[in-house]
Amino acid sequence: MSxxxxxxxxxxxxxxxxxxxxxxxxxxRFFAGYPITPSTEIAERLARRLxxxxxxxxxxxxxxxxxxxxxxxxxxxxxxxxxxxGPGLSLMMENLGLAVMMEVxxxxxxxxxxxxSTGLPTMAGQSDVMQVRWGSHxxxxxxxxxxxxxxxxxxxxxxxxxxADRFRVPVLLMADEVIGHMxxxxxxxxEDQIPRWSRKRPLHPPNGSFRAFLPQGADLVPPMAHAGEGxxxxxxxxxxxxxxxxxMTAEAHQRLVTRLIDKIQSNxxxxxxxxxxxLDDAKIVVISYGCTARSARRAVEDARxxxxxxxxxxLISLWPFPEQIVEQLAASAESFIVAEMNLGQMSREVERVxxxxxxxxxxxxxxxxxxxxxxxxxxxxAGRG
Amino acid sequence: MAETLLAEKHxxxxxxxxxxxxxxxxxxxxxxxxxxxxxxxxxESDISVDQHVVVSGIGCTGRVAGYMxxxxxxxxxxxxxxxxxxxKLANPDLMVTVFSGDGDLAAIGGNxxxxxxxxxxxxxxxxxxxxxxxxxxxxxGPTTPFGARGTTAPYGNxxxxxxxxxxxxxxxxxxxxxxxxxxARQIKQEILNTFVKPGFTFIEVLAPCPIGFGKSNSIDxxxxxxxxxxxxxxxxxxxxxxxxYGIDLREERPIYVGNFIDRDQLPYRAVVxxxxxxxx
Numbered sequence: 001m002s003x004x005x006x007x008x009x010x011x012x013x014x015x016x017x018x019x020x021x022x023x024x025x026x027x028x029r030f031f032a033g034y035p036i037t038p039s040t041e042i043a044e045r046l047a048r049r050l051x052x053x054x055x056x057x058x059x060x061x062x063x064x065x066x067x068x069x070x071x072x073x074x075x076x077x078x079x080x081x082x083x084x085x086g087p088g089l090s091l092m093m094e095n096l097g098l099a100v101m102m103e104v105x106x107x108x109x110x111x112x113x114x115x116x117s118t119g120l121p122t123m124a125g126q127s128d129v130m131q132v133r134w135g136s137h138x139x140x141x142x143x144x145x146x147x148x149x150x151x152x153x154x155x156x157x158x159x160x161x162x163x164a165d166r167f168r169v170p171v172l173l174m175a176d177e178v179i180g181h182m183x184x185x186x187x188x189x190x191e192d193q194i195p196r197w198s199r200k201r202p203l204h205p206p207n208g209s210f211r212a213f214l215p216q217g218a219d220l221v222p223p224m225a226h227a228g229e230g231x232x233x234x235x236x237x238x239x240x241x242x243x244x245x246x247x248m249t250a251e252a253h254q255r256l257v258t259r260l261i262d263k264i265q266s267n268x269x270x271x272x273x274x275x276x277x278x279l280d281d282a283k284i285v286v287i288s289y290g291c292t293a294r295s296a297r298r299a300v301e302d303a304r305x306x307x308x309x310x311x312x313x314x315l316i317s318l319w320p321f322p323e324q325i326v327e328q329l330a331a332s333a334e335s336f337i338v339a340e341m342n343l344g345q346m347s348r349e350v351e352r353v354x355x356x357x358x359x360x361x362x363x364x365x366x367x368x369x370x371x372x373x374x375x376x377x378x379x380x381x382a383g384r385g
Numbered sequence: 386m387a388e389t390l391l392a393e394k395h396x397x398x399x400x401x402x403x404x405x406x407x408x409x410x411x412x413x414x415x416x417x418x419x420x421x422x423x424x425x426x427x428x429e430s431d432i433s434v435d436q437h438v439v440v441s442g443i444g445c446t447g448r449v450a451g452y453m454x455x456x457x458x459x460x461x462x463x464x465x466x467x468x469x470x471x472x473k474l475a476n477p478d479l480m481v482t483v484f485s486g487d488g489d490l491a492a493i494g495g496n497x498x499x500x501x502x503x504x505x506x507x508x509x510x511x512x513x514x515x516x517x518x519x520x521x522x523x524x525x526g527p528t529t530p531f532g533a534r535g536t537t538a539p540y541g542n543x544x545x546x547x548x549x550x551x552x553x554x555x556x557x558x559x560x561x562x563x564x565x566x567x568x569a570r571q572i573k574q575e576i577l578n579t580f581v582k583p584g585f586t587f588i589e590v591l592a593p594c595p596i597g598f599g600k601s602n603s604i605d606x607x608x609x610x611x612x613x614x615x616x617x618x619x620x621x622x623x624x625x626x627x628x629x630y631g632i633d634l635r636e637e638r639p640i641y642v643g644n645f646i647d648r649d650q651l652p653y654r655a656v657v658x659x660x661x662x663x664x665x
Contacts, residue, residue, distance in 0.1 A: 030475050032467075051661050056474045058653075060467060061500040068464040068497075069471030072440070075458060076475040098461050227456040227472055228479050230435040234402070234451060236459035245405060246451060246459075 003052045006191040013186035015150040015179045016041035016083075019109055020049060021186075022157030023081050025194050028107070029055035030080040032069035034062055034088060037121040038177040039111035042083040063088035067095040070106045075235060077226035079161055083109035086128055087118060090135070096170055097136035100260060102235045103213070103222065105164035105199065107157070109173045111180035112290075114365035124177035125365030126290055127342035129318050132172045139257055141264035143271055144172040144319040146289040150184045156316070162197040163271060167263060168221055174318060176341065178291035178368050199224050206230035213256075214242040220263040264320060273316035274325055278304060282311030284381050285329050287350055288339040289315040292369050296339045299374035308382045321349045330354040335381050339374050341365050400424045400434065402454045409448055411519075413599075413607025415566035415592025419513050420449050422569055423484060426576035427455075430480075438481045440469040442494060445520045445594075446486035446513040453484075463494030470506045477654060480509070480580060487514040488526040491547050495527065502556035505584045507652040511576065512549065512587065515594035516634075523597035530634045534601040548631035549589045554646045559584030561646035563630070565591040565614040568642065575644070584652040591632075591640070602634070618642045 006025045013021070020042050023031070031050060033043040043059070050057040056073070060066040063084055070080035084092065089110050099106055114120025115127045132144050143163050147153040153175055160171040200223040202210055212233040215222050222242075225231035234244040239256055241247040247256075264271065277297055279285065284303075288296035293314045300312045313329060315322065330336075336354055338347035339361040347360045361377045363369050395403075401424060410416050427437050434455065441450035443462035450457040460468045465483045473481040483490075490498050490512050501508065517535055518524040525535035525542045528549065532541045553561045560582045564571045572590055579586035593599060593610035604610045619639035621630075630641045651659065 030471065032471060051657070051665070058470070058474060061496055064464060065467035065470075065497050065500070068460065068467035069474075071460075072458070072468035072471030072473075073475035074471075076472045076479065078475040080471070080475070095461055095464060098464075102458075226476075227438045227458075228436055228476055229456075232435075232454050232456055234457045234459070236451065237461055238459065245402075 005053045006194060007188050008190050009188060011186045011188065012183060013150050014041060015153045015175060015182045016111065017045050018150040018154040018186045019083065019157050019173065019175070020045035021188065022154040023107070023161070024049060024053065024055070025188065026079065026158040026161035027196055028079045028081050028161060029053070030070060030073040030078045031056070031082065032058045032060050032066045032073070033082045033084065034060055034066050036085045036088045038113055038180050039083040039085050039109060042109060063091035064094065067092040067108065071095060071099050071102065071104045074104050074106045075102070075227055079165070081107040081109065083111065085111050085113045086115040086125070089128055089131065093131070093135040096142070097138060097140060098237045099170040100136070100140045100142065101237045103168035103224070104235070105168050106170050107160045107164055107173060108170055109175070112174065112176040120366050122177070123366045124291060124341060124368060126176050126292060126340050127345065127365055129174060129342070130345045132174065133319055139261060141261050142170050142172060142319055143167070143264065143317070144174050145273065145316055146174045146318050147179055148290055148293045148314065149179065150182055151186050153179060154186050154188065158194060162195060165199040166197050166221070167267065167271070168199070168224060169264060174290070176290050201225070202231065206232070211242045212244045213240060215259065219267055220259050268320040271317060271320055272322045272325070274322050275314040275316060277312040277314065279311035279313060279329065281309060283309040283334045284337065284378060285333045286310060286312040286337045286339060286374065286378065287315060287326070287346070288312065289318060289346065292339050292341050295369050295371045296374050298371040299378060302371065302375050303378045303382070308378060310378050310382070315346065318346065323349070323353045326350060326353045330356060335359065337361060337374070337377050337381060339369060341369055397421070397424050400427060400454050402452055405452055408452055410445060411596045413593055413595040414445070415515065415590070415594070415607065416446050416449065416513050418566040418569055419511065419572060419590045419592060420452065420484070422572040423482070423511060423576055424453065426573045426580065430577060430580045432480050432580060436478060436480050438472060438479050440465045440472065440481060440483050442485040442489035444486040444489045444518065446484065447489055449484040463489055463492070463497065465489065466494055466497040466501045466508070466510065469508045470501055473506060473508050474654060482509040482511060484511045487512055487516070487528040487549070488518045491549060492527040499552065499556040502553050502558040502585045502587065504653045505557055505559060505650050507584055507654065509576070509579045510585070510587045511590060513590050513592045514549065515592045515598055517594060517598040519594045519597035523601055530632055532635055535598070536601070546632065548628070550630050550645045551627040553587045554627055557585070557650065558587045558646060559648055559650055560586035560644070562587070562644045563589040563591070563642050565618060565640070565642060566593065567611050567614040567618070584650060614640065621645060
């Protein structure tokens with residue numbers, strides 16, 4: 001390692017380290033976290049790397065403090081991140097809602113392990129995907145991406161920062177223990193090839209009239225002023241009006257919460273990411289993500305060899321759920337199979353969107369689902385047809 | 386005939402969000418006095434108003450952030466200190482003050498408070514202690530005196546309260562003081578002192594809460610509690626052990642006020658930089 005921010009070149013890199021390097025490449029200069037397996041290597045890497053490039057690393061007393069600190073740092077204008085796993089993510093649910101309500105961009109990395117509770121600290125899971133969607137109280141929307149390789153951990157960490165700033169919303173990078181602890185080739189591009197989107201910023205210098213929560217443009221995103229710039233902003237977790245002032249009325253609440261949701265939903269096309277495999281003529285569609293998608297792809301390839309009309313949709317974005325893409329597939333597909341390392345979470349989203357039967361290949365977690373049970377499910381569904 | 390004098394401008398007009406008045410605080414509440422001291426200290430500080438940031442948690446005192454015409458952040462219950470820590474570390478040019486209540490800072494936020502003091506992060510904490518949870522209607526909290534009554538301790542508080550100056554001193558804060566809302570000039574001066582004091586600083590401000598705390602404890606009006614402060618406050622001197630700073634309103638014990646701790650441990654950021662130069 002060195003004092004360079006972007007380690008351009010080809011590396012044989014650990015998934016958690018790829019996350020740390022992706023964050024630095026994206027311009028993240030503040031990390032607050034609390035050690036937790038299997039995400040700790042992200043903190044360790046950043047503890048060494050951030051000071052080299054005038055960034056700040058701080059180990060907090062718990063995950064409640066970690067997320068509070070990154071929201072504070074981001075409100076001061078610095079790209080900020082924390083990393084955790086299930087038990088820590090549960091503690092972060094409180095201030096996930098605060099970041100949504102205050103519209104403060106930040107990135108939360110969740111290297112998922114077997115859950116619930118302390119579960120399987122060193123072994124993989126994918127069972128936090130519904131928690132990030134629903135776990136903080138109230139109606140809200142966040143963005144979540146699920147990488148399936150260390151390279152994609154690097155790439156999606158950068159995308160997460162860009163999306164967080166673009167929409168002023170927390171973005172969750174939902175990897176799993178397999179991907180976090182996997183070592184693979186990671187290619188880091190030249191610094192000028194790293195995409196960096198800026199936050200929408202006030203158009204005018206401070207003159208007392210800036211309304212910090214007035215959306216500017218059709219995307220419903222307000223420009224963001226940072227602490228110390230003279231705009232004298234007020235940010236609160238209370239329901240607020242366009243000035244940021246508390247507004248304790250049903251009308252103000254309806255207006256604010258609806259906008260916070262529409263801000264994500266109406267821009268879903270810009271946020272959603274998926275990858276198709278053999279889908280052009282597929283009658284059976286396998287949907288998977290993260291490490292499980294690696295097994296699912298193998299199962300789909302094997303089934304194709306056997307002549308079965310099967311394809312795969314890999315979810316890269318979990319939230320917003322790519323429902324339009326799944327709806328389009330449902331126009332010609334006869335059945336769906338969802339493979340995931342939990343007992344049926346994203347499969348419920350598929351069931352919500354399609355009318356066809358949805359088979360699940362589920363496992364509570366602890367070990368990657370191998371290709372065989374997915375292939376068996378494909379054969380069974382194909383046999384029925 | 387008396388002449389009517391009209392002021393064009395209140396001295397604090399620029400620093401209070403007057404468009405948010407009237408405030409939510411009850412008649413006799415002490416929080417406004419503490420906030421006024423903070424506002425005055427900002428105006429008298431050599432630091433530009435744009436650099437001052439106020440961060441609050443939840444509760445009556447937590448509403449201070451909403452009334453100050455500064456960059457102001459009203460965070461979640463208990464999390465003002467870590468939020469402020471992140472903000473200060475991200476932009477060291479800011480003067481970040483946490484203005485919150487005893488329940489917010491010492492109960493739900495207690496762990497953050499002691500760890501920020503231990504780390505000696507360069508934030509300025511003003512803790513208004515009114516001995517109870519006022520906004521929710523007078524429940525006991527971590528500072529409620531032993532035996533005092535609250536809506537959740539109708540037979541008397543069975544728990545010993547935190548002695549906050551002692552707690553913060555043991556945790557490593559660079560500067561620890563206590564005053565009451567009777568001591569407006571001293572509060573303002575102490576806030577000014579903390580603005581020029583690097584590291585973690587803590588000022589406890591005892592404040593009347595006649596509606597929440599007073600009504601259950603025979604301190605019916607805000608002025609009655611101010612009178613109690615006047616009778617019982619004693620300026621701390623070297624002969625008093627910190628264990629003695631605990632507050633027991635039932636007994637005729639002194640309430641010690643003044644500056645208890647003033648030391649010059651290097652703040653967190655400076656230590657980080659020093660370590661990196663030495664060991665990098």
